[in-house]
Amino acid sequence: MFRRYAIYYTPPDGALADFGAAWLGWDIARGVSVPHLVMDGLPAPVWDITERPRRYGLHATIKPPFTLAKARHVEELQAAFDAFCATRAPVTLPALTLAPLGRFLALIPSTPCAAVTDLAAHAVRHLDDFRAPPDRETLDRYRTGLLTAAQEQNLQNWGYPHVMDAFRFHITLSGKLPKRQVAVLTAALAAHVEPLLPAPFVLDALSLVGEDEDGRFHLIRRVALSR
Numbered sequence: 001m002f003r004r005y006a007i008y009y010t011p012p013d014g015a016l017a018d019f020g021a022a023w024l025g026w027d028i029a030r031g032v033s034v035p036h037l038v039m040d041g042l043p044a045p046v047w048d049i050t051e052r053p054r055r056y057g058l059h060a061t062i063k064p065p066f067t068l069a070k071a072r073h074v075e076e077l078q079a080a081f082d083a084f085c086a087t088r089a090p091v092t093l094p095a096l097t098l099a100p101l102g103r104f105l106a107l108i109p110s111t112p113c114a115a116v117t118d119l120a121a122h123a124v125r126h127l128d129d130f131r132a133p134p135d136r137e138t139l140d141r142y143r144t145g146l147l148t149a150a151q152e153q154n155l156q157n158w159g160y161p162h163v164m165d166a167f168r169f170h171i172t173l174s175g176k177l178p179k180r181q182v183a184v185l186t187a188a189l190a191a192h193v194e195p196l197l198p199a200p201f202v203l204d205a206l207s208l209v210g211e212d213e214d215g216r217f218h219l220i221r222r223v224a225l226s227r
Helices: 015-024 074-086 114-126 136-143 149-158 179-196
Strands: 004-009 060-066 091-093 096-101 104-109 201-203 205-211 217-224
Touching: 004 074, 004 217, 015 179, 060 114, 074 114, 074 205, 074 217, 091 114, 096 179, 104 179, 136 149
Parallel strands: none
Antiparallel strands: 004 060, 004 205, 091 201, 096 104, 205 217
16 A cells, blocks of 8 residues: 555656666666666766655656545556556657756657647546545645646646646656756766657556655556557
8 A cells, every 4th residue: 555646657667767767766666776877977966966856766747646535445546547548549759858847857748749738637537536635735835836827726626736738748857956057967967868768759658656655656557558
C-alpha cells in the first residue's frame, strides 16, 4: 500500500531511463537509490540540483498524485488504469528538447502537441472517482503560486491547478534554480541528454506509480496504450 498514487509517463528500460535514474539518484522502476552521475560543468552539486525531483523519479505527470478515496481499493484502481490504457492510442511527438521551463530544466515537446494534452485530460477525468478530496493544507500550498482563475477552477474540480488546458507535458530534470544556473546546467547536460532523445518521440505506455512513506515514488505497473 502507498500513501498516494499517480499516473506518469516513465521511459521504458533503456538509455534514457538509465540516465534519468543516475542523474536524479532514484530509479523509479526498481525503487532504489543509485549513485549520481559524475559530470563536469554543473553550476551546483548534483545532489542539490536534483533534490526536489529526485523522489518522483524520471517522469512526466499525466494525472497528478492523489490520495485514494476511502471507498476505493488499489485493486480497483489498477483495473481501471488497465482499462483506460486499453482505450487510448499511443501519442507521437515530433521530438523532445532540453529547455528551461520557468526556473527549472526539463524535457519538453519541441512543438505543442494537443494529443498529449488530450490524453492527460482524459486520464484525469476517467480516474477521478478514485481521488480523495485534497485537505485544506494541500489547497493552501497550491494557492501560494498565485493561481489564475482557470487554475483555481481546476484545483476545485480536479484537486490540482495544472491540468486540462493548464497542462504542459514535461520531464523534470532539476529543482528551481537561479536563471543563470539554468543556462549553465542546460549547456552541461545537452551533450549527455540530446543523443538519448528519439525523433519522433512515441508515448506508447503509461505508468501507475505509488508514493511510499518516505515520499519516494515507485513504479507499480507500466501498461501499453493499445487502442
